[in-house]
Amino acid sequence: MNKLENAGYEYQIWKENTNTGEKIVIAQSQSYFPTDTLEVACAVPNDTWYFEIVPKEGWTTVHQVVLGLFFALIIASLLAIGYWQASMRRLKDILHAEEMEKTAQKAEAANEAKTRFLFNMSHDIRTPMNAIIGFSELLEKHIDEKDKVTYYIGKIKSSSSLLLSLINYVLEMARIESGKADLRLDTGHFQELRDSLQTVFEPALKEKGLTYSTHLDIQHPYIVYDKTKTSEILLNIVGNSIKYTPRGGHIRLDISEIPSERSDVATYRMIIEDTGIGMSEEYLPHIFEEFTREHTSTENKIAGTGLGLPIVKSLVDLMGGTIQIESKVNEGTKTTIQIPFLIATQEQIEESQTYSPYLVTNHALGKRILMAEDNKLNAEIAETILQENGFEVDCVEDGCQCLALLQEKPEDYYGLILMDIQMPNLNGYETTRLIRNLKNQRATIPIIAMTANAFDEDKKKAFAAGMNAHIAKPIDVEVLLHTLEKFVQ
Structure with a gap:
């Protein structure tokens, strides 16, 4: 790179200390001697810098003016570029600081949500654990009283099922977050899935005195799908309706096939409506956030993790579908799910019907x-x-x-x-x-x-x-x- 001294000129660059008036030399050539110098002042933000230039072979009038202005222009341009670069660095630092602050706020909010989740989970896990331990002790004391034994065993089984479901929710969410969730596709008749779900729900429906109705209107009943994950979606949504619908309420599952852009795809629309306690308008934007619950189980006496709906949303997304939830406090909740399924071929249908289990x-x-x-x-x-x-x-x-x-x-x-x-x-x-x-x-x-x-x-x-x-x-x-x-x- 060429330097000023290589061009046959001596120079000195300095500025004045605004407090003492002292001359502060910033840079100069080695043999600089302040004789017959051309002094140029260049104002930069918050300061003024001076440039003294002496040609080694002496001045001519034209050269003195032109070269002085030339060097002043070059140096001023360099300073302007340097100032612009410094300004851009400062701007980047400011933007980076703002971004870091936003990231920190998000992390803090996530930590607060997880802390609330841990507090809720601690309570929710202890509840069935206390029941299991307590009823086990009662069972031991009343082992010869058949009616009490039957009652205690029933309570232990229901508490065990609740505890297992809580653990499964947490593990399922961890697996989804790690990116390890995938689909295991099999051929099946969707009515069989609906009927099996109804069998699962029947005891809870009877216990709470709820009415449950279903309607199925599909043109392609045999589809290729992940039965387990589809069941999990409906189990979560209908299960929530059962949990949050007071005694005497009603739950309806409506499954219909809507037009699809592809001839080999059947798009199912599943609508689950209930007359439950509903959710507030303020909470609805947060229903798919992990570890969030509108009410703790202490407030509404219903245990849960706050992971059911995030899991459902993740599974629906995995299947390429959509989910929408509408709700009003004390009026009920309506959940609409649309999922595209591959239509089973005749060969796939025949293969799925070849198995006949032995007793x-x-x-x-x-x-x-x-x-x-x-x-x-x-x-x-x-x-x-x-x-x-x-x-x-x-x-x-x-x-x-x-x-x-x-x-x-x-x-x-x-x-x-x-x-x-x-x-x-x-x-x-x-x-x-x-x-x-x-x-x-x-x-x-x-x-x-x-x-x-x-x-x-x-x-x-x-x-x-x-x-x-x-x-x-x-x-x-x-x-x-x-x-x-x-x-x-």
């Missing part, structure tokens, strides 16, 4: 099951359930023992294996892979995962390892027996 009660007698479970309490519960339904069970504590016992017995001795995942020495995935690599009939034995690893990615790992089915803990007896139906011959 366990007719075929279980004498059927031997090998169960790998390292938790003795879980093993005892599962073994008792299976024995009461006609199965013979051998239980081992890890994958090594499972593999050894399987090879020790005749090839057709066990009908299937119930396999835990997290076990010492050899886990369920590794054990399954080793069994599938055996060079005999044992390699084809049905293996069912029975595990607390309950997410979709856990199911995929189980199937990838060679397992045939997946059952989540805590064990639901109906789900267990229904799953066994597929493999009992």
Whole structure:
């Protein structure tokens, strides 16, 4: 880069101290001598800088004026550019500070929401836990009184279900936030889903004295969809209606098919209306925010996490649908969901109808099951359930023992294996892979995962390892027996 001294000129750049009048030299050439100088003053914001220029070969009048103005213009331009750059940096700093402040405010609001959530969850979890502990103690004291025993057991079961649902909500939201949620598509008849949901809701509806009606008007009943996640959406919305509708109220589920832009897609509109307590207009913009609830369970005596609707919104978005909620206090709530589903082909419909489950009660007698479970309490519960339904069970504590016992017995001795995942020495995935690599009939034995690893990615790992089915803990007896139906011959 060229410098002023290289051009044959000596220079000095200085400014005056506004307080003392002292001359402060900012820069100068090495051989500068203040003789016959051209002094130029250049005003910059908040200051004035002076430039003294001396040509090494002396001045001419024209050169003195032109060159002086030329250098003054250059230096002034450089200063102006420098000032502009400094101003832009200051502006960026200001904007960055404002952005940081906004980010900090959002983070603070999120932390406050999560703190409120933790306080609410602490209360909501303790409520069913207290009930379980309390009724268990009463059950022990009144073990010989049949009516009380039945009553206490019912309370323990309902409290356990509530506790499990609270835990599942939190885990589901964590899974969605991590980006691990995806769709598992199967062919099914939507009326079957609607009827199964009605069966689930029936006890709660009767208990609260609510009337429940449904209407189905669809042209393409067989669709390809994720039955579990679609069920979860409706379970959440209708479940909320049941929770927040006072005794004697009404809930209606209306499912219709609306026109779709694609010929291979059926768009379902699901409208759920209730005559419940409703929500305020001020709260509606926040209904899909995580960890928010309009009322705590202490205020309305209804337990919840504030995660149900955020989960529903995330699942609807995952399916490419929309959700809209309208509500008025003391009048009720209307939820409108629209989701596009692929229309099942005739081949897919026929494949979905080929399975006809066997009845366990007719075929279980004498059927031997090998169960790998390292938790003795879980093993005892599962073994008792299976024995009461006609199965013979051998239980081992890890994958090594499972593999050894399987090879020790005749090839057709066990009908299937119930396999835990997290076990010492050899886990369920590794054990399954080793069994599938055996060079005999044992390699084809049905293996069912029975595990607390309950997410979709856990199911995929189980199937990838060679397992045939997946059952989540805590064990639901109906789900267990229904799953066994597929493999009992």
